[in-house]
Amino acid sequence: MLPDSRGYFGEYGGKFVPETLMPALSELESAYAEAVADRRFQQEFKRLCRDYIGRPTPLYHAQKLSEKTGGATILLKREDLAHTGAHKINNALGQGLLARCMGKTRIIAETGAGQHGVAAATVCAMLGIECIVYMGTEDIRRQASNVYRMKLMGAEVRPVTSGSRTLKDAINEAIRDWVSNVGNTHYLLGSVVGPHPYPMIVRDFQSIIGRETREQVMADYRRLPDYLVACVGGGSNSIGLFHPFFDDENVKFVGVEAGGTGIASGHHSATLVTGRTGVLHGTKSYLMEDEHGQIMETRSIAPGLDYPGVGPEHSFYKDIGRASYVTVDDAQALEGFRLLCETEGIIPALESAHAIYHAAKIAAELDREKLIIVNLSGRGDKDLDIVNDALGISI
Amino acid sequence: MKNIASVFKQNHKALIGYITAGYPDIAATPKIAAVLAENGCDIIELGIPFSDPLADGATIQKSSHQALLKGTTPKACLETAATIRKSIDIPLVFMTYYNPVLNYGLEAFCRDCTRAGIIALIVPDLPPEEGIELGEITDKHGMDLIYLLAPNSTPERIKAVAEKSRGFIYLVSLTGVTGARDSLPPELEDFIKRVRARARLPLCVGFGISTPEHARRIGSIADGVIVGSRIIDLIDEDSTFSSLKSFVSGLRNALDSNGKI
Numbered sequence: 001m002l003p004d005s006r007g008y009f010g011e012y013g014g015k016f017v018p019e020t021l022m023p024a025l026s027e028l029e030s031a032y033a034e035a036v037a038d039r040r041f042q043q044e045f046k047r048l049c050r051d052y053i054g055r056p057t058p059l060y061h062a063q064k065l066s067e068k069t070g071g072a073t074i075l076l077k078r079e080d081l082a083h084t085g086a087h088k089i090n091n092a093l094g095q096g097l098l099a100r101c102m103g104k105t106r107i108i109a110e111t112g113a114g115q116h117g118v119a120a121a122t123v124c125a126m127l128g129i130e131c132i133v134y135m136g137t138e139d140i141r142r143q144a145s146n147v148y149r150m151k152l153m154g155a156e157v158r159p160v161t162s163g164s165r166t167l168k169d170a171i172n173e174a175i176r177d178w179v180s181n182v183g184n185t186h187y188l189l190g191s192v193v194g195p196h197p198y199p200m201i202v203r204d205f206q207s208i209i210g211r212e213t214r215e216q217v218m219a220d221y222r223r224l225p226d227y228l229v230a231c232v233g234g235g236s237n238s239i240g241l242f243h244p245f246f247d248d249e250n251v252k253f254v255g256v257e258a259g260g261t262g263i264a265s266g267h268h269s270a271t272l273v274t275g276r277t278g279v280l281h282g283t284k285s286y287l288m289e290d291e292h293g294q295i296m297e298t299r300s301i302a303p304g305l306d307y308p309g310v311g312p313e314h315s316f317y318k319d320i321g322r323a324s325y326v327t328v329d330d331a332q333a334l335e336g337f338r339l340l341c342e343t344e345g346i347i348p349a350l351e352s353a354h355a356i357y358h359a360a361k362i363a364a365e366l367d368r369e370k371l372i373i374v375n376l377s378g379r380g381d382k383d384l385d386i387v388n389d390a391l392g393i394s395i
Numbered sequence: 396m397k398n399i400a401s402v403f404k405q406n407h408k409a410l411i412g413y414i415t416a417g418y419p420d421i422a423a424t425p426k427i428a429a430v431l432a433e434n435g436c437d438i439i440e441l442g443i444p445f446s447d448p449l450a451d452g453a454t455i456q457k458s459s460h461q462a463l464l465k466g467t468t469p470k471a472c473l474e475t476a477a478t479i480r481k482s483i484d485i486p487l488v489f490m491t492y493y494n495p496v497l498n499y500g501l502e503a504f505c506r507d508c509t510r511a512g513i514i515a516l517i518v519p520d521l522p523p524e525e526g527i528e529l530g531e532i533t534d535k536h537g538m539d540l541i542y543l544l545a546p547n548s549t550p551e552r553i554k555a556v557a558e559k560s561r562g563f564i565y566l567v568s569l570t571g572v573t574g575a576r577d578s579l580p581p582e583l584e585d586f587i588k589r590v591r592a593r594a595r596l597p598l599c600v601g602f603g604i605s606t607p608e609h610a611r612r613i614g615s616i617a618d619g620v621i622v623g624s625r626i627i628d629l630i631d632e633d634s635t636f637s638s639l640k641s642f643v644s645g646l647r648n649a650l651d652s653n654g655k656i
Contacts, residue, residue: 006524014524014525015522015524015525016493016520016521016522016525017520017522018449018450018519018520018522018543018545018567019519019522019542019543019544019545019548019552019556019567020545020546020547020567020570020571022522022548022552023545023547023548023549023552024547026549162456162460163446163447168447172447172448172449175449176449176450176452176572179449179450179570179571179572180570180571180572181570182547182570183547183570277497278494278497278498279492279493279494279497279520280447280494281447281449282520287494289494289498291498292468292469292470292495292498293445293469293494293495293496293497293498293499294445294446294463294495295446295447295494
């Protein structure tokens with residue numbers, strides 16, 4: 001079972017952090033091991049997943065979308081219907097409970113699209129823990145509605161003005177805060193990135209997506225799907241869907257990265273498709289870096305995908321050929337966004353719209369008997385300003 | 396060329412000055428290094444700027460960012476080190492994050508460091524668990540890979556770092572990022588004692604040290620002090636470096652006056 005005891009998935013992962021954080025990572029690792037074995041912890045997580053998040057989320061047959069593509073049957077895993085409107089809440093709830101077990105009185109988080117920030121603020125309000133969210137000023141501008149939501153739930157949103165003022169820089173600031181306040185603070189990291197044990201813990205909490213999907217597809221179709229499709233920024237919604245199907249060799253995994261304004265333009269976030277191995281934010285993984293080893297600025301219309309790194313488990317899946325990774329650019333994502341609005345009456349997050357576009361594309365080339373499951377990782381209310389600007393829709 | 400061990404003589408406390416290579420520009424770096432050496436630094440820690448310096452506070456984030464905007468590359472830092480080496484014979488060490496080193500190639504980087512007269516590396520995001528490969532390569536090239544300890548390091552970690560660090564051990568004075576501070580944490584002496592009980596290597600203390608008084612206090616219990624952010628601040632202050640000169644010689648005097656008053 002990966003990761004190994006040093007936190008590696010093959011050659012990826014590890015703990016590349018300042019010494020000050022090493023004891024905190026050990027503490028987190030032990031607390032997590034205890035929580036896994038603790039029946040009361042697991043029962044509470046399960047109960048809150050049901051009563052607070054509203055799990056299980058449905059697996060919905062998108063009939064009109066499938067018909068429109070003229071090919072395979074497309075099913076949507078409706079994480080957009082989870083409390084707060086995205087899959088991020090699964091991990092935020094799990095880590096929030098862990099923080100309480102460790103006696104931490106302060107939680108910090110980073111956010112790009114704001115969905116993880118909202119999830120963290122939500123769980124902290126529910127558990128009564130102080131919450132501080134770091135967010136790049138570019139993302140604050142792009143995802144203002146989520147900033148309001150965080151503030152309403154009592155979180156402090158700290159603007160980050162360094163670098164590209166997006167997710168990468170928010171993580172830098174969160175790590176600096178953690179180094180400075182490591183005694184009383186838990187860093188509620190929102191994706192399957194960062195030093196061990198984060199990629200493992202976040203994957204485990206998000207794997208509820210794949211486990212439910214498996215039960216649901218077996219109950220409704222009596223068979224496993226042919227494809228699982230999900231967008232990949234840091235990679236938590238995709239790993240959450242993929243991981244429980246790892247041993248099912250006939251189930252193909254497709255991760256969709258943000259192509260931005262096109263790979264040739266250089267303005268994108270296609271880490272696995274175009275990057276190479278490096279170390280960022282405590283983990284060894286694929287990375288977008290220049291020839292001198294400096295981290296590159298990324299871009300995507302979807303703030304949640306706008307990140308130059310990726311979870312080490314994805315890098316491993318890529319190298320062993322377990323998953324394939326493709327890109328969908330901004331314009332195509334907008335097409336996917338519209339397609340789902342118009343065919344199904346569902347407004348997807350721009351992140352998830354990348355996966356929708358690609359699923360529709362492969363569906364068109366397949367028979368009706370083939371099953372494609374797309375992780376609809378979040379809803380798109382947060383993106384209406386971006387989309388209306390891009391599509392020129394006015395009131 | 397002097398090695399690191401030669402710095403730690405009896406009755407002499409080491410003064411280690413950090414500067415970001417390429418800040419304010421690459422031509423200034425050898426001049427600033429000369430100021431440090433002439434005014435009493437025993438070791439110069441030359442920072443290779445990295446785009447995401449997560450162990451650094453605002454000052455070194457800014458100097459790194461500026462240096463990168465001016466096009467400072469690891470290669471340029473190596474060339475600058477070689478230039479400095481020609482006129483200064485105190486030890487030169489590199490401080491940088493792991494990714495630029497990994498990207499350069501561990502073997503090639505150490506080879507080129509040796510050629511440029513760099514004799515040690517400090518990599519703040521590389522704990523000993525992840526430093527096995529780099530440690531073997533630096534050993535092979537006769538370079539020192541210096542590890543760090545923090546006030547919250549457990550006895551087991553202190554032991555592990557004491558075994559694996561070369562040259563000296565870099566004690567981070569506080570749980571936090573780099574940057575000048577008004578005061579040092581009260582637990583500092585206790586931390587140094589805990590490490591001293593488990594380590595034979597010289598102990599140098601950095602992060603937050605910004606006044607001669609700080610240096611004096613640390614010099615009375617540790618083997619050296621490392622000063623960075625305050626030096627960067629003073630570089631900005633005047634182009635003749637006169638405030639930098641008096642600051643560095645003030646630190647030197649504070650360390651030398653220990654026990655003599």
